[in-house]
Amino acid sequence: MAPGARDTTSWLADPDPAIRSCAALSPGCAGNTEATRTILRALLDPAAIDSWFREPTAADPWAADPLPHIEGRLRHALLATAIDRAHDFEELLPAALASVPFCSNLTIADDWGPLLAAAFPSGYEQGAKLTPAQHRYLDALANRDVCWRYTHLVTSWFDDVGLPADRNAIRALLAGQRPHQ
Numbered sequence: 278m279a280p281g282a283r284d285t286t287s288w289l290a291d292p293d294p295a296i297r298s299c300a301a302l303s304p305g306c307a308g309n310t311e312a313t314r315t316i317l318r319a320l321l322d323p324a325a326i327d328s329w330f331r332e333p334t335a336a337d338p339w340a341a342d343p344l345p346h347i348e349g350r351l352r353h354a355l356l357a358t359a360i361d362r363a364h365d366f367e368e369l370l371p372a373a374l375a376s377v378p379f380c381s382n383l384t385i386a387d388d389w390g391p392l393l394a395a396a397f398p399s400g401y402e403q404g405a406k407l408t409p410a411q412h413r414y415l416d417a418l419a420n421r422d423v424c425w426r427y428t429h430l431v432t433s434w435f436d437d438v439g440l441p442a443d444r445n446a447i448r449a450l451l452a453g454q455r456p457h458q
Contacts, residue, residue, distance in 0.1 A: 320372035
């Protein structure tokens with residue numbers, strides 16, 4: 278266990294999913310596969326996570342007391358931890374797809390940008406075949422209108438992984454590649 282990290286493993290069995298998820302965030306649970314599964318399960322229902330605690334909101338970040346040791350939304354902290362702990366993007370895909378309805382061009386730094394980076398950890402080489410997980414995630418993003426407003430906010434994330442930051446170019450890429458198994 279990391280110095281200063283608290284042992285929260287006993288809380289992973291709590292009946293309350295909010296308690297289990299917060300316990301799983303502990304740095305002391307970084308190597309605990311049950312903690313990672315707890316986070317990934319929680320991320321399948323982003324709306325539930327957003328209802329667990331009064332949190333700061335984008336419209337008024339000081340409307341409520343923020344959660345201790347959590348910067349921003351709990352959902353985003355869980356997502357960042359899942360990205361750090363997951364073995365590969367395929368493991369993250371269900372959580373990634375569940376998060377898409379909550380994504381917008383304004384949330385890219387907190388949700389779909391880091392997930393995009395996780396989907397393409399070595400970047401995308403033009404002409405390379407997409408994995409089925411990459412294809413499904415890009416397709417879901419391409420179908421989410423609010424992600425593509427004011428694309429100057431999203432360009433750097435796409436540039437960083439070697440993908441075009443243009444929705445039509447992403448759709449063309451997807452249309453030219455059928456997911457392989």
